Amino acid sequence: MVVFLANRANVQSKRLHDRIRNRLSCTFENVRRRRVEPREAGSYRVVADVNPRQFLDDDDEYPVTAARIEIGFQLQTGEQHEYYWFNWIEPDRSLLVGWHQDDTHDDLGPVHLQVNDGATPVAHEPAQFIDSHPLDVVERRPTSLRDAVLAVEWEQGRPVGLDSAATVRE
């Protein structure tokens, strides 16, 4: 029998994202774990489908009816803290809003809130750093997500920035 050694950190990462999937399944529909595309950071994302009008408590006003939340953590990076990505994505408008704890904007501190128009970042602002277990981060971030999504500023149908006064720095 050939024995294959499993990578401990990767097994831990898979198990963590399964836990997150189980947790989100209590709240959202069609929650699944996917392995990242090769050029994305980290190893996994947990993806949940969301109806924005229900989630944002904005019954008939919000202009799209389909969105998804994507959450991923990278473990044991050798850095002081784990990396993570907590994104709200609206495919119909190519909008991404999310908290990123990565090494792309060190000038903004360990965590920043980012808005993308498709693949192009259009706004960043510093966000509060939550130094705790990933499952705790998953518990805390959704409470601020509504404010972040509704703070996106639009011009001619494209996302162009964030109304900083409206976002909760959490």
Next chain:
Amino acid sequence: MAQPNSGSWTERLSGRERVRHVVELLDKPTPVQEIADQADVSRATADDELQRLQSDDWVTETTVDGTKAYDLNPVRMLFDEVTDLIEAHSRDELESQLTELKEEQEELATEYDVSSLDEFREQLADEELSAAELRERRNVIATWEAINTELGLVKHALQLYDDVIELSSPRTDSPSTLA
């Protein structure tokens, strides 16, 4: 550090559950007090739960700087993943997963014109790359490693499949056969 916040995991999970979640992400022997702090429980609760986890082989007891500490038992975790795969999938499904994972591995090798992940890593060290190129390659390595890990788990599951199924089936033999 985080500020107290409504909706945190302390409201949703019990202290013992939080200890177990902290343990699953340990990457080295960690003192009991540190595990208690991370799980936001008393040292006594952490110690009690850790002793229970040790009796189930989930953790091993050790010392760090003369203090009682615990580390995750990765072998127990590995076998748990393998038996989960066996319980959740038929042999055919696991064989399909194996094929898909190998195809993904081959696609990466073809795209980056290398024969293995090790060769890809060597290129990273040899070539002069910009910060953006380095980040992209690091991301590719992480994905490739995850594919390799899953491939290993599925192979283990297939190797052990028949034995695990047979051993986990209810016994139907008449007790008299042992007489």
